Amino acid sequence: MRSRLRLAAPWKALFTLAIVFAVSAASIRILLPPGVGPESYRFPTGTLFFAAAAYGVYRACYFHPYFRSGYRAWLATTPWTVDKPLPFGPIELDWPDVVVLGALILMYAVVPDHQSARIIAVFLFFHGLFLTISIYNAANHVPAYAALFGLGLMVRLWPQPWACALTGVVVYLIEYDGLRISLRSFPWAATDSPTPVEDAERTTFDPARASCGWPYDRLLKDPQQAPGAPETRPEAPFRPAGIGTNLEEMPWHRLLGTKLDYLMWSLLLGWWASCFGPILAEQDRYPTFLSIATLAVVSISFITRLSLYKMGYASPIGEWGRIRTGRWIIPGHDVFALALVLIPIAPALTFWGLVVNGVPWRIAGPIALSVALFVALATPPGLRRWRLVGRHRLVPGQARSAAGS
Structure with a gap:
């Protein structure tokens, strides 16, 4: 339990922000007259919000193999499945997160007219925002879109802290389902590092796909075989059939x-x-x-x-040619x-x-x-x-x- 708590958060960074908050809040208490409003505590409050946001990003990215190429490549060589716990720690929220958020809420209680739900809302917003990136690129897009609409609703409900925080909980539940879908399809072929065989195939000279330079590359009979054409690149998982194979493709x-x-x-x-x-x-x-x-x-x-x-x-x-020939x-x-x-x-x-x-x-x-x-x-x-x-x-x-x- 102690080791799990030790690895759950960037404690040095959080302690540094806690010291900054304590010093700034104590300075305000000492230097300003009693009874000042919460607007005087903008810097200490901003420090806590920044800590909650940074911790949300940390929890979404640090334990997720999508954001760590070395971890992802190693995990792909193991017999790990979605039904087993991740070796470096869970991506899902766990009891150490309650400890960290509880400490931030307790510090926030020093601020007059504090609203503890804002700490939870900030954490869930940034955690959900970065978790959505991995879900969109590695899973079905439906939970990612639903989460993005929910995150926008959190912004809209920011003046109502508890409604904003509860919306964040719903967004997390949606993302949890998307997270399970994405991990179920692991390893992700489109994001994993190429194998030695794939590297050899890419470095092998193929006259049909070799670049001839301008203007010959533009005169290829079959553009699907052009260097860098969609058929020569690995497709992302869950991508609908037909994408990258039609002539209507744009760069995006x-x-x-x-x-x-x-x-x-x-x-x-x-x-x-x-x-x-x-x-x-x-x-x-x-x-x-x-x-x-x-x-x-x-x-x-x-x-x-x-x-x-x-x-x-x-x-x-040219323009003059159009005017002279009447072919505007x-x-x-x-x-x-x-x-x-x-x-x-x-x-x-x-x-x-x-x-x-x-x-x-x-x-x-x-x-x-x-x-x-x-x-x-x-x-x-x-x-x-x-x-x-x-x-x-x-x-x-x-x-x-x-x-x-």
Whole structure:
């Protein structure tokens, strides 16, 4: 029991933060008059919140093989299964966590008008946030999405500490199920270190997949065999069949998945933006926050998609050629501009339509933000299809093979 408690937490760091809290709280008690409000204890309170957050990250990452490559590689060589305890300690919350959180709550009791649930909420939020990363990449995406929506709700409920903490408990239960799913599929082929056989296969010269340099790599008959094409890379577990094999793939296709995943990430962005509303509204900063967030998404999406299509590719005729020949629009080439037009227009029309029909701007703003991201991610044409059949000409400007994007 003593060794389990000794290994359960970074005690040196926690003791250091405890000393900082004690010194700062004692200084306030001595230097300030009696009866000061909790606003005078912002630094000591922030120290405790930082300790709770850091401990949450530690518990999510330190004992998880997903975040430790050496541990993961070693564990893959053992007969370990999900029904057995992990050798270095459990990822699930255990009784030593009650000791650590109890100590933080006791220290927080020194602060006037303290709310102990905030310590629990901060710990569960950061613990859940980092645990969701491993669940999303190593397990089914459903519990990860559910947890992310729950974490956003915790942000929204921050002014109500106990409701926020109870929501964190529900999020942890969802993540616990996702954790079991991810560990059941261990070892994870997409994240484990390559074996010597795999290393030999990757270093063996294959004329069919060898890079020929510009412009020959762009003229390959079968782009699926191009260097770095999806079929030459290991697929992640639980990835739906067909991802990485169609011509509509974009660079973020492999990272995010299907269009259903695009929809979920877009909804999450709008949901998280709305969850910050109650906190920012008190300071009248919510409109500014929504405006900056929408402008950032639109600008980054526009620049990213434009650069992806135009880097190394150009119109078959220049601007003057279009004017002189009367071919102002070349459908086979200019189709890529469809997304560039929709990225700023779609969220603006969505926001205007919702507000005109009586929807509060606090709701219409996050919805428009979701629309902006979804349009940027899902609007055709696919990059690889456009590069294969689009009416364009090749120009220098890409060091890597375009077919492997």
